[in-house]
Structure formats: C-alpha cells, structure tokens
Amino acid sequence: MRRGWFLPIAATLGFAFLYAPIVSLVVFSFNESDLVTVWSGFSTKWYGKVLADPQILGAAWLSAQIAFCAASIALVLGTLCAVALVRFRKFRGRTLLAGTVSAPLVMPDVITGLSLLLLFVAMEAIIGWPSGRGLLTIIIAHSTFCMAYVVVVVQSRLRDLDMSLEEAAMDLGATPVRVFFDITLPIIAPALVSGWLLAFTLSLDDLVIASFVSGPGSSTLPMVIFSKVKLGVSPDVNALATIIIGFVALGVAIATIVQLRAHPKRAKA
Template identity: 85%
Template sequence: MRRGWFLPLAAALGFVFLYAPIVSLVVFSFNENRLVTVWSGFSLRWYGELFRDPQILGAAWLSLQIAAISATIALVLGTLCAVALVRFKRFRGRTALAGMVSAPLVMPDVITGLSLLLLFVAMEGLFGWPSGRGMLTVTIAHSTFCMAYVCVVVQSRLSDLDLSLEEAAMDLGATPARVFFDITLPIIAPALVSGWLLAFTLSLDDLVIASFVSGPGSSTLPMVIFSKVRLGVSPDVNALATIIIGIVALGVVAATIFQLRARPKRARA
C-alpha cells in the first residue's frame, strides 16, 4: 500500500518541481504590473510592448535564421559522418574521425567558443576571411557543435538498419547512389528529422558560444534576453517566453497527433 502511494507522490512532486516555474512565468506574463512578482490584474500590455521592441524582434529573426541554416548544414555533415562510421568499418583515420565527432559532446561550451574565436581571428589575419564577427561566424560555430549531435542520432538509426533491403535493391541492379536515396534515406527519415530539430533547438538556445563568436549587430535572442535579465526580469521577457512555450507546445501536440494517425497505417502495412 505504501509503495502504491510513493510512486504517484514522487511523480507529482517531480512534475511540480519542473513545471511550476514555467506556469508562474506564463501567468505573470499577463500581469498588468511592471513588477513580475506582484499581481495587479490581467492585461495584454506586455505582449504589445514586446511586438513594439525592435531589439527583441530583430534578435529573434536573426536567431531563427542562424538556427535554420546551422541545423541544415549540421544535418548534411552529420549524416555523412554517420554513414562513414557505420558503413565503412575500417579506413585510415576512422578513430580520429570518431573522436572529433564525439569531442563537441563533452567539450565545455566555454572551451569551444574560445577555440572558435581564436580560429576565426587567425583565419582573418591569414586569409582575410571571415571579415569580423557576425552572423556568418555564429552560423559556422553552431554548425560545428550541432553536427556531433546529428551524427549520434543518425548513427544509432543506421546501426539498426536491415542491410538485406539494400542488398536486395543492389541485386536488382540499383546503383549505390540509387540505393542510398531510394532505400536508406526514406528509412532513416525520422532520425534525420529528429536530428534537424535537435540541432535547431540547440542553436536557438545557445548563449555561451554565440557570445564568443558574435560581433556588433549580431546579438542572438538568448544574448538579448540575458542582457535584459541581468538588469532584472521584465514582463516583456515573460511574454516572449510564453510565446516560445506556446509554439513548442503546439509542435509537440501536432507531432503526437501525426504519430497517432500514422500508427494504424503502419500496422496495416
């Protein structure tokens, strides 16, 4: 009987610990008062203030651009690395490639950001490119560490792939490129989508690395929010966080509905 009470109680306390701050943030985003801890009435005032703030809007648009480009580059490079590590068991430099792919997963963000900054400074001194720090350097930096996460996700899916499907296609006369695009890619498509979404989220959320490699006029949304929070949490930041939470929640609900609808089709197939 005690065991029956303990598990639900522990789960309830865990959910309260995780989601109570988020619920508080959402509630106080509708607060009329400037003080985020004093409720004085329901109002949409701070949402209006948010959409009239060019700094936040510009930083949000810049972050979305960087995240989309970085995730796409990381998806391509990470998939190629995963294919090389899974399908080609022995080749010169395989151990070095596996180590370099895994390094960003365990490397502190401060070390990664500092090393990339020194690399960009050295490249600018030697080749004149990239000229200064801005959106380009942030995109390259985010693609670098996001590629490792994509490689891990795709590599795990490729390891479980049934090779007999590809072998049957090649026995029927398909070229290796045709097999990859017609057989392998559709099968690992869920892993590719997951890897892209993970890279997009990591890039959108990054603060430390972007602080090292960004320059004037290229502040990302986390950098702007951090600079605002240092002076005290303002209600417009709560409004922005609420909008992001709503978008994420809608995405999760849409993905869940899609999976539930696709499950009977897969069962029939």
C-alpha cells in the same frame, strides 16, 4: 510485482519541480502589473510590447536565419557522419571521427566559443577570411556543435534499420548512391526531421558560443534576453519566453507525431 508508493511520489515531485517554474513564468506573463510576481489582473499588454520592440524582433529574425542555416548544414554533415560511422565498419580514423563528433556534446560552451573565436581571428590574420565576425561565424560555430546532436539521432535510427532492404537493392543492381537516396533516405526521414528540429532549437537557444563569435551589430535573441535578464526579472521577458516556449512545444509535438507515424510500435520519443 508489488508496486510501492515511493516511485510514484518521487516521480510526481520531480515533475512538479521541472514544471512549476515554467508554469509560473507563463502565468505571470499575462499579469497586468509591472511587478512581476504580484498578480493584479489579466492582460496581454506585455505581448504587445514584445511584438513592437524592434530590438527583439531584429534579434529574433537574426537568430531564426542562423538557426535555419546551421541546422541545415548540421543535418547534411551529421547524416554523412552517421552513415560513415554505422555503415562503414572499418576505415582509418574511425575511432578519432567517432570521438571528435561526440566531444562537442559535452564540451563546456565557454571552451567551444573561445576556441572558435581564436580560430577565426587567427584565420583572418593569415588568410584574410572570415573578414570580421557576425552571421557567418555564428552559423559555422552552431553547425559544428549541432552536428553532434544530428549524428546521435540519425545514428540510432540507422542502427535499427534493416540492412536487407539495402542489400536487396544492391543485388538488383542499384548503385550505392541510388540505394542511399531511394531506400535509406526515405526510411530515416523521420530521424532527419527530428535531428533538424533539435539542431534548430539548440542553435536558437545558444548564448555562450554566439557571444564569443558574434561581432558588433549581430546580437542574437539569447544575447538580447541575457542582457535584459541581467538587469532583473521583467514582465516583457516573461511574454517573450512564453512565445518561445509555445513555439518549441509546437515543434516537439510535430516531431513526435512524425516519429509516431513512422513507427507506431516503437515510438521512443
């Protein structure tokens, strides 16, 4: 087939559009000047400032705790849900479950956030739990929307999975629970790793939902960044952003290597 010039040029421009702003953000995080966009010399002083800011460090620690718990809950529930949807072909409410689990993927954040907050307030008024809002309510909210992403990742791996292995184990007398833990789980492990990592980063990134369901004193990292950014572009936010982007790039690299090792022939991501 003849290869035209249009596609390569369009793709190059598209990638430039995707990356230019991020590259410029990273470059200017090493700028010495207070003026974010005027280059005046190399410096790492903004990194020092970020790492000495107790508000940022506190928020980062809170966000990391939330992301760890939310990703773990989402992983367990999401995996169960994916197994139910892929392995149990027919049960009552299957369509409802499939629709409900994928809806949070596209639901506008403001609706998810508002609805969960109103639920927590109503529950507190009726049964006295959860008392107040903070760490726990953010973890619950994040688990719910992260679960949808875990389901997508695990589901696609389960679909590709050769069922004859599981059937063989069953024929040899293994119980379903044993088959799951001894056969299925090791095979889908790479998908579980990437599902957990995806959930972790999504939780770490969420601003809108956390703003609704957090309480006084529980400001997550995105909430702190948002309040700084609203005041304008500042070089220490650039440094903080570079640190976060670095972490994410590392995580994605690890996830990719895990997946490539798992099935080198069909590495899709």
